[in-house]
Amino acid sequence: MTTTHRTHRARRLTAPAAALTLLVLAGCGGSSTDDGGSDGGPTGTADDPVEITFWSWLPDIQTTIDLFEETHPEIDVKLENVGVGTDQYTKIQNAVDAGSGGPDVAHMTYDAIPSFALTGALADLAQHGGEDIPDTFLPAVVSLVQQGDAIYGVPQDFGPGVMYYRTDVFDAAGVEVPTTWAEYATAAEAIHAGDPNRYITYLDPGLADAAYMGLWQLDAAPWTLEGESDLTLDLGSEASLRWADYWDGLNHGGLTIESVQGSDEWFRQLGEGQIATWVVGAWGLQALTGVVPQNEGLWRVAPMPVWDDGDTATSQFGGSGTVVLEQSEHKDAATTFALWMNSDPVAVESLKNDQGLLPTTNAAWEDPAFLDEEIAYLGGQQARQVFAESARNSVTTWRWLPFQPYVGSVYKDTVGQAISGKTSLADGFAAWQDRVAEYAQQQGFTVTTD
Known part of the structure; x- marks a missing residue:
């Protein structure tokens, strides 16, 4: 069964002003802008946002999505849970075979990424604003999403x-x-x-x-x-x-x-x-x-x-990334979301506190407050x-x-x-x-x- 979770913007705009200010200040860090490139999809605006679909089985990821949308009014993210692991991958493969019907963005364990990359199902994020991924994330995880010069995912967590x-x-x-x-x-x-x-x-x-x-x-x-x-x-x-x-x-x-x-x-x-x-x-x-x-x-x-x-x-042992499908019509917007979710300081805190995930950015592992916590x-x-x-x-x-x-x-x-x-x-x-x-x-x- 497919579970769709949407949260309307009007509901989220009731957040305290101080929190919104913090999110706005941090929102630009670690993300790229959707420049409307020839194969990256149209650029959205606050009045007419682009909608992207995100498939994930993480139980509380909507909390992080809400934070993203607060600071990126030009992009709406529709969350769907279509199954865990192999169940989701089977649906992605079916969409790839059909040429349509897949998500723009998907949660994917590192061991599954090569199979989809080999068949051309995944976008090379270096072509859509993700060229700084090797500098932003730990080498130990970059090696799991990179093949040659191509980058097929944004590292999210690892073990x-x-x-x-x-x-x-x-x-x-x-x-x-x-x-x-x-x-x-x-x-x-x-x-x-x-x-x-x-x-x-x-x-x-x-x-x-x-x-x-x-x-x-x-x-x-x-x-x-x-x-x-x-x-x-x-x-x-x-x-x-x-x-x-x-x-x-x-x-x-x-x-x-x-x-x-x-x-x-x-x-x-x-x-x-x-x-x-x-x-x-x-x-x-x-x-x-x-x-x-x-x-x-x-x-x-x-x-x-x-x-x-x-x-x-x-x-x-373990770990996963965030991938963008090649069939997506909004690859630039999808990459912007994937990068922000896994590298922006506010997002990293949300993934750590709300999901219990271990961050993968160099910045997180250079933070004394994070490293020295008892x-x-x-x-x-x-x-x-x-x-x-x-x-x-x-x-x-x-x-x-x-x-x-x-x-x-x-x-x-x-x-x-x-x-x-x-x-x-x-x-x-x-x-x-x-x-x-x-x-x-x-x-x-x-x-x-x-």
Whole structure:
């Protein structure tokens, strides 16, 4: 079902004058003007605004839209929720195939952007006022929306990799917080030896993101796409097997517990200290505070462990951007909205406070008030200092495939089987690669396997 949410301007003009003044002063920052270019669509005015449609599943995004319209009377934004993730992407693809019927602007996870960019469905925002995106946003996220000189989205949020851990569990085991994966394995042994019902972490047979996160940090390049159709798969590389062999050791040694991330059982395990760490994107804090509030003060955050002493490389888990469809008749206005929503200081505050999203602009991560805020749930820790370190050190060479959703969908039947059966993850990777290669060839890609 399609849900449409419109808020009439007359209603919004009742906001206090002081707030409106603040919005007007901040409204021009980080956005471009719709210059009515030949393929960018007509320019609207306050008396005759251009209307653009925005598809998003974020629950309270209308709050941010209202702020935009206060300062941009020449653009009306119609919000529609047509489904989450794949449901929305299917409707976008149907509109692309039909040549019309899609939104002007859409919320899209980073792993889905390449598939639509490859087929020409997304506008190059550098041609519509977005040429400063590489200078405005963190390099770690720009790399996820940029292909060559083309920019196919505005970064909105992201998940720099960190490690949340239970201080009480580590204290009881008498071990230090690990900084390397070798130390992490040592801590796993001590924690489980001290209490057989406790584990360093969990393995989810269906969570491909865990493998992505590890391979990303190792700069393993499990897939490389040259041009539009030449694909090389290498899930048997030395770096890939280093990840597989490491987790084989913990899994076969009984030092991890199998659990499904996000399930009630999994949250219970976190809440009771049965799972001692969660290596995830920084957004994990929102899940902890929302579902296990009784744990306030017990958790802290540390940098993601590294593979070798002296390493700093991290990776990411999760995140999304805002894209503009090529079929839009108002690409300039759509780009103006997408840029403002994700880079203007007022908008960034709204996304942070109303959506719980982690901002992606350089300016936000250079703001001492933002970085130094003490997070009560984490015992007053200045957690964003840790997030910022991870963001700076995130490997920027990672790329998603044009059919990444399929890659993730067959993880459970290949690597996941190895996790559950406690067999070789290297063999699971080989089976995963075979499935991906077969599918890619069916889609017309020329596939080379190393």
